[in-house]
Amino acid sequence: MFDYKLLSALAAVIEQAGFERAAQLLGLSQSAISQRIKLLEARVGQPVLVRANPPTPTEIGKRLLNHVQQVRLLERDLQSQVPALDEEGLPERLRVALNADSLATWWGAAVGDFCAQQQVLLDLVVEDQEVGLKRMRAGEVAACVCASERPVAGARSELLGAMRYRALASPAFMARHFPDGFDAERLARTPALVFGPDDFLQHRYLAxxxxxxxxxxxxxxxxxxxxxxxxxxxxxxxxxxxxVREQLASGRLVEILADKPIDVPLYWHHWRNGGQLLVHLTDHLRQHAGNWLVPWTGMAASAASGKNL
Amino acid sequence: MFDYKLLSALAAVIEQAGFERAAQLLGLSQSAISQRIKLLEARVGQPVLVRANPPTPTEIGKRLLNHVQQVRLLERDLQSQVPALDEEGLPERLRVALNADSLATWWGAAVGDFCAQQQVLLDLVVEDQEVGLKRMRAGEVAACVCASERPVAGARSELLGAMRYRALASPAFMARHFPDGFDAERLARTPALVFGPDDFLQHRYLAxxxxxxxxxxxxxxxxxxxxxxxxxxxxxxxxxxxxVREQLASGRLVEILADKPIDVPLYWHHWRNGGQLLVHLTDHLRQHAGNWLVPWTGMAASAASGKNL
Structure with missing residues (x-):
């Protein structure tokens, strides 16, 4: 079997973004971590990480990390049957990448009960969909919420529903820029907000x-x-x-044009062999996501671009 | 003088995180952008960027970017006196790094009027303080809000006030974990939330x-x-x-221990020769930040660690 002491050291360095923090996490000296990484590299015959700040895994390093995370999830299944194996008695960590808007809105309410029942600790990573799926492929996360349907190799994706977006502004903004009523041409010359280079929702609305x-x-x-x-x-x-339900109800924010939403689908990507915990979380989300998301009826193609999705 | 067509191409590639988007921004073909970068590199005699995804500036590239941003701010001052120079009639962009909690709370309200009066567009970058200050040093941002007082070379820092944090949980969380009343030892064994590897607020509270x-x-x-x-x-x-004022008032969240806040100071870092726009924004913040921040009376040393600050 592999030497998991070495693999844990690699995982800790990547997950903690440095040798020092990895050492703290594992209760080892930094030089012990260094030694383990070097030994691992001697065994596999090539570097497993790039010594940058933060350190990043090489191709082979990514494959090893993917393996570590899968083994961890499988270990968890075994531990629930054979509790004595659970050396530290610590809850399992589940690393999930998701889009910023999901984390800012429905995610917490949707997984609250699950975390309490399963005693799982979450490592959440906010990424746009390309990076999120890349992290899945690299084995850095066990699951991912994003707008893209296509699963990475070894994973499944399923539709959770859609986030409904509305084009909003404050009444003061509308009064300042549209004193004579709304005008689409003029909208393009009033300042919009854009989340980042991957956010095309405002472009889509204007289009x-x-x-x-x-x-x-x-x-x-x-x-x-x-x-x-x-x-x-x-x-x-x-x-x-x-x-913004409250802001819309109180009139602090208003829709630029009445009832003209944009829906963006959200898919749950998870490993096929991710273990029981991931299966349970998937069931839980399948059951509860509909409390916050609206049904998705559109074409996948129109959803290729979204706000950090 | 420098050839600013070449320098703008470099700035666009870095700021747009790619050649394609840079080309879109400047209304040029991708190969024209490439040509300009190559020509720039031929002139300075070394690479100005690392062709990764996204491209990153080399050391010399960073110095050039720093220069571009400073020139842009100075140009803005001149344009307000000599409007004909303003080729495109577009508002100036101001790039500011700030901590996530400032952006999520007081920043928008504090700069709203300023943006409307000055017709400035903001490029906000959310970074922890080390990265934020590194970006200032690299010339990628004109200013930075963070918990560290020490300015980078060529910049000034001034105290804006302090953010007040409270250790909170839901009533259900308290009932579940502390059915017999609060117990500090037990708190360390109930799940905390931590923003990221640089967030030591929970550590400080436990300490x-x-x-x-x-x-x-x-x-x-x-x-x-x-x-x-x-x-x-x-x-x-x-x-x-x-x-969380509303959540505290309604009882949806409660303080773990009554009235035991942690204050974290916030400093405004800005270039000394950043131009009039930056001077105005600095004045504006100096005048208004106190509406949201509390006075800071503590020692700078105790603030070295904070939640994404």
Whole structure:
């Protein structure tokens, strides 16, 4: 069998983003961690990580990490049957990549009971879908929530539902920029908010009004920041309806054009051999995600671009 | 003088995180962008960027970017006096790094009026303080909000005030884990929430109760996600008071121990020769930040660690 002391050292260095923190986590000296990595590299005959800040896994390193995470999940299944094997008595960690808007809205409420029942600790990673799926492929996360349907090799994807976005602004913003009523041409010349280079929701909204080409925009890579900048009349943007129910009810934010939402599907990607914990979480999400997400009826193609999805 | 067509191409590739998007931004073909970068490299006699995904600047590339951003800010000052120089009529962009909790709470409200008056577009970057200050040094941002007082070379820092954090949990979480009343030892064995490897607020809180060493925790790198997971009874954690006034008033969240806050100072770092726009923003923040931040009276040393600060 593999020497899992060496593999744990590799996993700790990557997951903790450094040798020092890995040493702290494992209760070892930094030089002991270094030794283990070197020994691992001697065994596999090539480097397993790039000594950068933070360290990153090489191709072979990624394959080893993928293996470690899968073994961990399988160990957990065994431990529930053979508790004595559970050396440290610590809850299992489950690493999940998800889009910023899901974490800012429905995710916590959807998995709260699950975490309490299963005594699982979550390592959440906020990534756009390309990076999230890349992390799955590299074995850095066990599962991923994103707008892309296509699973990576060895994984399954299933539809959870869709996030409904609405194009919102503050009443002050509307009064300042549209004193004579709404005008689509003018919208492209008023500052929008954009989450980041992968957020095309504002582009899609403008395109749906027949406006193509560039538009003024702020960049704000934070879900709650995005909402706060909208409230502060800094720009208009597509915001998850779940996040702003109260603001819409109180009139602090208004829809730019009445009832013109954009829905973005969300898929749950998980390893096929991810162990029972992942199976349970998948069941749990399948059952509960509908409390927050709307049914998705659209075409997958139109969803290829989304706000950090 | 330098050839600013070449320098703009470099800035666009870095800021847009790719050649294709840089080309879109500048309205050029990708090969034109490539040509400009190559020409720039021929002139300076060494590579200005590493062709990775996304491309990153080399040391010399960073110095050039720093220069570009400073020139842009100075150009802005001139344009306000000589409007004809303003080729495109587009608002200036100001790139600012700040901690996640500031963006999720007071930042938007504090700069809303400023953005409208000055017609400035913001490029916000969420970073912890080390990376934020590194980006200042590299010339990638014009200013930075973080908990560290020490300015980088060529910049100034000034105190804006402090963020007040409170250790919070849901009533259900308290009932589940502390049915017989609060117990500090037990707190270390109930799941905490931690923002990321640089977030030591929970450690500090436990230390203030006499508890050192490890503790169970989830990782959740999102300010709003952090609050949502607290609401969903997934863990306890230090949350900015500004973010949860309503939850505290309604009793949806409660303080673990009555009135035991942790204050974290926030400093505004800005270039000394950053131009008038930056001077105005600095004045504006100096004047208004106190509406959201509390006065800071502590020692700088105790603030070296904070939640994504």
């Amino acid at each position: 749906s009004l027949g406006i193509t080409g560039g538009f003024l925009h702020h960049l704000c890579p934070s879900s709650e920041g995005f909402m706060r900048l909208t409230e502060a009349s800094i720009g208009w943007g597509l915001v998850p309806e779940l996040q | 203030s109760l006499g508890i050192t060493g490890g503790f169970l925790h989830h990782l959740c790198p999102s300010s709003e996600g952090f609050m949502r997971l607290t609401e969903a009874s997934i863990g306890w954690g230090l949350v900015p008071e500004l973010q």
